Amino acid sequence: MEPVTIVICNYNYERYLAQAIDSALAQDYPATRVVVVDDGSTDGSRALIEGYGSRISTFFKENGGQVSAYNHAVDIIATNYAILLDSDDILYSSAVSDVMRVFMSGDYAKVQFRLDVIDSAGGQMGVHVPHSEPPPDCGALLKRGWLYPSPPASGNAYRVDALKQIFPVPESGVNRYGADFYAIYGVVLLGAVATIPKSLGGYRVHHTSAPSVSFANAESMVKGSSALGMRWATLQEIARSRLKVDLPVSFHDFSHEKAHFCSRVYHAPLTTRWRWMTRESRSYLHSIIANPFWSLKKKVGTLVLSSMCLLPYSPLSDFAVRYIANPLGRRRAATR
Template sequence: MKQMAIVICNYNYERFIAEAIDSSLNQDYPGTRVIVIDDGSTDGSRAIIESYGSRISAVFKENGGQVSAYNLGLELADTEYVLFLDSDDVLYPGAVSEVMRMFESSDVAKVQFRLDVIDLEGKQTGAYVPHSVPPTDCGTLLMGGWLYPSPPASGNAYCVRALKKLFPVPETAVNRYGADFYAIYGVALVGPVAMVPRSLGAYRVHQRANESSVSFANSEQLTKAPKAFKARWATLRELARARLNRELPMSFHDFAHEKAYFCSNLYQAPLTTRWRWAINESYDYRYSIVANPFWSLKKKAGTLFLSSLCLLPYSPLSNYVVRYITNPLARRSAAVER
């Protein structure tokens, strides 16, 4: 029987780590191994992790960031497949079995699946990610500069052999985080990607599920994420060139990336600033919609229409539209209120 390693990378998440470990140990696939890497936590995480004894493999290391944890996890995972689970997320029972069926029925480098969005207390919000289904040959689109739709880190399982063609990723002072970026997108350059079209786990957001929030991702502030993505793309280009002999374009296209710029430029901005952005700076945002290879014509038209409402001289409407576009939880909140 082929083996799957669930590698849980933890840093100061004593509040959630037990739930992540329990969800991994409760998998019904008999070839599942659970590895927990604690990246120098200073809270009570260590005692919780140690309480599981021999049921898991635990490693306690000095703080080095997500890249160092992924590098070590892949080194320790002496299995055919690996899933990196964030320590504040959970897997549903049967997730590994479902993923392994997909691996065994097709020769793919990665299997991804939807994640339900839960709040801090673990309550379902009604949202899930991603909403678009990528094609099997994501590598061709990546070579054209398009980041394909993918769930966050916990919704991806990899063929270890494929992932090791790109990893280990260089560990530098400016490259401590974003290991999931290199894994999610880089592995598509090695082999096909498959998707299970239903939720097999849950992604926890630390923002409140209310209409006033524009932030959705946990790892970085909305204004910092675009710059971080550009730096990671540059690193991925170097890895692809050096290890795979493949040349990625200088820049990439991705609506999730562009909507962060959209938000930072338009949210709570005066009318003149909104129009200045639309006239002078909105090309990449519009291109990520119009040329998007994953979206239907209806979705493209709807997103363009909503975006245009931000140019009306009524700031409450503009701010509402920005929240609606950038944060799926705001959409859910609005639906509940109606």
């Protein structure tokens, strides 16, 4: 049986870490190894980790950020396959078994799966991510600049030899965080992606009470969108220098364009909304109309919702923006 490593990178998530470790230890795949890399936590994480004794392998390092933790994690993985689990997320017990069944069926660099969105207490929120499934050959589209639909970090399993060609990643500046970007998009330049169309884990969203356009945990939408451009430039250099692959200067990604859309039209006066849609929305509309991962139905629906921001009634406009930006907004709309 091919062994698999679940690596949990942790920083100050003592309140969730035990759930992540327990979910990794509970895998029904016997050849699962669990490794925890602690990035200099200052809470009670170390004592918690040490309490698991020999059931897990542990590595404690000085704080350097998420990219530093990933660099260390990828370096120490000794198996051919791995899952990099965020310390506030969980895996369901069959995750590794299901992933390995797919890996053994073909030559894949990555196997991805859905994650159910859970709240800070672990309760199901009634939605999952991602909402679209990419084709196996995502690398060809990435070479044209298209970032393919992927779950967050915890919803991806990798062939380790592919990860080791992408990492280590430079750790300074914007690259303290966003390590999963390089894993998710880098490895598809080295092989095909397979998608398991069911949820095999939980993605924890910490702020779910008030209606908002923000969904991701780590960064605000605008800050994260700005950092994405710099990470793309870093990936370009890695691809060029290590893989001899030339990526385009610019990239296309609906999530990236959506952040700009939300920042300009959410809670904005009618004149501002009209100005943005008529003068500044070209890239946003292109990311919808030319999107190679979306069905015609999804494109039309998103265009119709986007056009609602031109309506004079601002509460309806803001509702449409939230619906587009935040999957939790769709759940709330469906339960009304």
